[in-house]
Amino acid sequence: MVEGYLASGQPVGSKTLASERGLNLSPASIRSVLAELEGLGLLAAPHTSAGRMPTETGLRLFVDGMMQVAEPSAQERRAIEKRLAAPGPIEAALEATSALLSDISGAAGMVMVPPREPRLAQLTLVPLGGPRALAVLVGEDGGVENRVIELDAPASAAALEQAGNFITARLAGRTLAEAAAAMRADLAQGRSQLDQASRDLVERGLAVWSEDAARRPVLIVRGAANLLDEAALADIDRVRQLLDELESKQEVTGLLDAAREAQATRIFIGSENRLFALSGSSVIASPYRDREGRVVGVVGVIGPTRLNYARVVPMVDFTAQTLSRLGALGKRIG
Structure with missing residues (x-):
């Protein structure tokens, strides 16, 4: 049910679930189960006659305990490594990273380099x-x-x-x-x-x-136009709010800074982060390191809460690992 919502962005009804293979339940039985889950705060119905969609609490339960992660294929890994290892200045590498994450997720890609003063x-x-x-x-x-x-x-x-x-x-x-x-x-x-x-x-x-x-910029955002898909345009106020929030780069870097302390990829869903609570957006972010193993930046994706978490999470994680590996080899990455 959650996977159906993440794929379409639309509420999923009991008849749709009953028609799926492997689910040997009648629509009435399914409606009863959905009602119980709604009572637990895991699902919500936007309209009386509509199907259900997961709440932020439901999405968190799905992401933490039920999601089957789709690891990047060998071809995808090679494509990521090739793009990030291309010769050129650090600015070009960070631009490529942000654009790459945008392409992968169909949302907006972000790369943060914390303020630092060279020696x-x-x-x-x-x-x-x-x-x-x-x-x-x-x-x-x-x-x-x-x-x-x-x-x-x-x-x-x-x-x-x-x-x-x-x-x-x-x-x-x-x-x-x-x-x-x-x-x-x-x-x-x-x-x-x-x-x-x-x-x-x-x-x-x-x-x-x-x-x-x-005065150095510390945040690169690419692919914001991807947020304007058909489903998003049905809720144009939310999209406008999200774009306004992305303009507040100082606030965004504050959010990503929280991911710098993590050992692995972090997922912020909707109101779990103050900045994007109004637009109901999700952030997936992972730290990357230099040759000494120090965290020097964060890569991530921001988009609607119906992001394809199973695909995007491992892609963000692998991108961060690739940047860290390049840093260990001496490439200037932050």
Whole structure:
């Protein structure tokens, strides 16, 4: 009965159940059983003459104790691994992951990377002419960022080189916050041989990355259009509410952050999570790890409570495992 509802999104009646093979009961007997389950709060009837559909409590019972999980086929596993292992920047890998989960589930795919500040490996300052310089920042994770910084006055190539060398030699291996604090301590205690102009360059070179890091996006959502299927359009207010909730990325990351503490895939059904209680949506999310085994992000799917849990749950779990495996091999995944 639950599987029939998840497949169609429509209430299932006793006549439909009676016609199924292997169920040797009359429609009257089935109606009696359905009524008992409704009294227990596991089923609900949207209309007097309609069939029944599982409540959130009923769905939770089904997912936890009765669902037969459909493991990804060898072909599906190869397709997931191939897409995620494709060469390119981390942004492309995360985009591919989110789009992949959307394709698999027919809902919206989500990937969250928690806010983090890279550790500095090298900084180079290059003159651009006039009161401007290019800061080339290289992180220990291999990430490279270029930023144009405005100076109070033109600086020579030698002064820029001195400032870049000072940062690289003295502050490598630290986050920008740690580097800035150490640099200020050196300057305050007179341990630095830099002149005032070079000190200003060091300050600016560090600050540009710190400010940018705080503004980095931490959530990628793809496939929101999949939420607008025929069944959803019959309840357009719910869909509008869901899309509004997806726009609140800070709240969504808060929800996914709860999944970071889990050892395996977590399932939030309807009002079990505060954020999506009004739209009656479900979230399936699983953490993924880096080469040291630390959780660095979460992958997941969001959609109506009638998601195909038996198929989507193992797909999300395998996608997270694949990302973790790539991280263990040294691919930058978060």
